[in-house]
Amino acid sequence: MRYREMANSPPLLGGSSLLSLSLAAVLLAVLGVRIASAAGGEQPLAKIAIHDAVFALHENASVRAHPLVLGLEGEDTEWVVVDFESPAPAEDDWIAVFSPANFNSSTCPPIDPRQHAPFICSAPIKYKFANESSSDYTKTGNASLEFQLINQRADFSFALFSGGLSNPKLVAVSNIINFANPKAPLYPRLSQGKSWDEMTVTWTSGYNIDEVTPFVEWGVKGETQTRSPAGTLTFQQNSMCGPPARTVGWRDPGFIHTSFLKDLWPNAEYTYRLGQRLANNSYVWSKAYSFKSSPYPGQDSLQRVVIFGDMGKAERDGSNEYNNYQPGSLNTTDQLIKDLDNVDIVFHIGDITYANGYISQWDQFTSMIEPIASTVPYMIASGNHERDAPGTGSFYDTNDSGGECGVLAETMFYVPAENRAKFWYSTDYGINTKLTWHSTVMSTTMKEHARFTRINA
Numbered sequence: 001m002r003y004r005e006m007a008n009s010p011p012l013l014g015g016s017s018l019l020s021l022s023l024a025a026v027l028l029a030v031l032g033v034r035i036a037s038a039a040g041g042e043q044p045l046a047k048i049a050i051h052d053a054v055f056a057l058h059e060n061a062s063v064r065a066h067p068l069v070l071g072l073e074g075e076d077t078e079w080v081v082v083d084f085e086s087p088a089p090a091e092d093d094w095i096a097v098f099s100p101a102n103f104n105s106s107t108c109p110p111i112d113p114r115q116h117a118p119f120i121c122s123a124p125i126k127y128k129f130a131n132e133s134s135s136d137y138t139k140t141g142n143a144s145l146e147f148q149l150i151n152q153r154a155d156f157s158f159a160l161f162s163g164g165l166s167n168p169k170l171v172a173v174s175n176i177i178n179f180a181n182p183k184a185p186l187y188p189r190l191s192q193g194k195s196w197d198e199m200t201v202t203w204t205s206g207y208n209i210d211e212v213t214p215f216v217e218w219g220v221k222g223e224t225q226t227r228s229p230a231g232t233l234t235f236q237q238n239s240m241c242g243p244p245a246r247t248v249g250w251r252d253p254g255f256i257h258t259s260f261l262k263d264l265w266p267n268a269e270y271t272y273r274l275g276q277r278l279a280n281n282s283y284v285w286s287k288a289y290s291f292k293s294s295p296y297p298g299q300d301s302l303q304r305v306v307i308f309g310d311m312g313k314a315e316r317d318g319s320n321e322y323n324n325y326q327p328g329s330l331n332t333t334d335q336l337i338k339d340l341d342n343v344d345i346v347f348h349i350g351d352i353t354y355a356n357g358y359i360s361q362w363d364q365f366t367s368m369i370e371p372i373a374s375t376v377p378y379m380i381a382s383g384n385h386e387r388d389a390p391g392t393g394s395f396y397d398t399n400d401s402g403g404e405c406g407v408l409a410e411t412m413f414y415v416p417a418e419n420r421a422k423f424w425y426s427t428d429y430g431i432n433t434k435l436t437w438h439s440t441v442m443s444t445t446m447k448e449h450a451r452f453t454r455i456n457a
Contacts (some may be wrong), residue, residue: 004320017086040300043356043402044320045123047165048096049246053120056113056162060087063095063174064388065158069178074287076151076186077367078179079317082158084130088173089141091131092164095126097147097319099251099360101157101176120170123248125152125360126319130160146258148317149177150367152184152360153206153254183207184258185214185274185286187366189373192345192427193260194416198292199377201230202258202414203274203286204366208232210254211279216259218272220288227275230259233411241389245357245403248321253359258414266296289374292344296431306336307347309383312354329368345429350383352409357402362412381415382406382423 063084070078082095103122122452128145131137149156158174182207191200201216209232219225233256240246257274262268272292274286295301312329314320336343372378388394389405410420417425 004186018381043358044127044250044352044354045358045361046244046402048123048127048165049168050120051124052166053161053168053170056171057173058087058171061085061160061172062161063158063160063172065156065174065177068175068177069180069290070149070177071151071181071184074184076179076184078149080149080156080177080184081175083142083144084158084160084172084174086130086160086162087141087143088162089130089138090162091138093130093137093160093162094127094165094168095130095145096127096159096161097149097156097395098122098124098159099152099156100154103157103159121248122250123244123358123360124159125251125364126315126317128317132318145187147319148315150364151182151184152363153182153204153252155182161454181284184284185276187274187363187373188274188289189366189369190291190375190377191379191414191415192294192377192416192429193262194427196297197205197262197264197266198256199261199264199270199291199293199414200414201261201272201274201402202256202412204256204363204412205274205276206254207284208234212276212284213257214257215275215277216261216272217275218261218270220265221269221271225271227444228259228261230257232257235294235407236413239407240357241392241401241405241407242399242403243357245359245401248442249355249358249360249402250343251359253362253408253411256411264293266299268293270418282453291375294428297428298431302431303348304344305429306343306345306348308332309381310351311348312351313361313368316363331369333372340372343376345370345379347379347381348374349381351385352380352383354385355402355408356385356400357404359404359408362408366412377429378413379427380409380415382409387423416445 010058046178065080065082084095086093103120109371113333130143133145134143136144142387155176156417157176159170160172161168165168165298185203185205188201188203193200202262214230214232215227216230217225217227234253237250271288271290273288314327314329316330337366343437353361353365384396384400386404386409387399387406388396388400389403390397392405415425416424416427
């Protein structure tokens with residue numbers, strides 16, 4: 001995805017508006033120099049011919065993962081060590097991480113009537129090649145790998161495959177490991193509301209509304225806290241428009257909660273935490289977070305806005321062929337975290353995760369950006385890799401979204417749109433500023449106008 005200035009538009013740097021100059025400088029820095037686009041390459045999970053996998057379990061092969069229980073002190077990210085051995089090691093052996101742990105044919109029907117069990121119908125959430133940590137693996141048949149796992153509402157298992165990604169043969173399966181509280185409320189995403197004095201908080205958990213009452217406890221830092229209720233959304237496999245999102249890429253998204261924090265004081269620091277009240281009146285809490293509210297409209301102030309697109313996600317543990325697919329997304333994320341004290345609001349203007357129909361990657365993306373999105377508004381727009389699917393009315397009649405057809409972007413993130421399926425919305429922030437976004441057209445309207453139109457990559 002790239003951008004061009006529309007014909008007959010006033011120059012971006014014209015006039016004397018301090019905000020115009022500041023926003024233009026940040027825009028140019030982000031898109032041109034400081035934060036490079038990380039897009040490119042094939043979604044690594046798409047390289048796995050998982051429906052062609054065959055069972056070749058060997059009594060002398062084994063996979064062992066530890067620790068068995070993760071997050072005992074409330075962590076939502078943990079490192080896991082996987083030890084494995086194979087009687088016939090090869091260069092193209094690989095270790096897959098599955099979640100839920102049970103990935104065999106009992107979890108779904110075959111998509112091809114000619115296909116006979118056993119078969120595997122769920123793509124792993126990540127993988128590494130077996131020889132990554134030891135060049136002696138092909139000689140000894142023994143090796144260990146480390147994976148970084150996030151809490152994704154389900155248990156995990158690890159599988160050793162031979163035959164490479166294109167001809168996978170399941171050789172051994174590990175024990176099951178789990179987070180202590182797999183349903184915990186996690187990964188808050190802030191968004192500016194429909195008015196300047198409203199902030200929304202969206203998060204993910206494993207609790208449906210028949211199990212808990214979700215809410216946010218919040219208030220000015222150091223003062224009495226109040227509670228605001230949250231609405232709950234989810235979606236099913238049949239909401240997807242095609243493969244792989246509707247087939248091997250499907251994974252239960254959990255429940256997405258959104259709460260509206262209203263009547264905020266301008267320029268005030270607020271603290272908040274996510275809460276879930278269980279039926280027995282006990283509570284499940286997240287850790288504490290904070291944000292600064294918007295200035296009063298027209299107030300003489302400087303707004304520091306970061307705008308970028310085409311970021312995607314990569315794995316900090318080096319899995320999913322890190323060097324070949326979007327390593328720049330980690331650089332972008334880390335730079336934003338480092339500069340977060342100098343950022344007021346973020347606009348991620350499309351091509352967000354490059355999950356391309358592998359639903360597990362959305363959880364991993366929201367985990368990756370949590371330090372940013374939990375602290376400043378993280379506003380999104382929908383790109384071709386979120387929306388486009390054949391026969392769905394998308395701008396391009398291609399399957400760039402991998403069958404997601406906008407459902408993930410519209411549900412995982414809140415935007416202050418009257419019709420979220422259309423993805424038109426605007427939000428006010430600070431001095432004479434209205435930022436307006438659409439899935440196919442992006443325009444920034446200030447005293448000095450600058451308009452951009454999106455071109456499919």
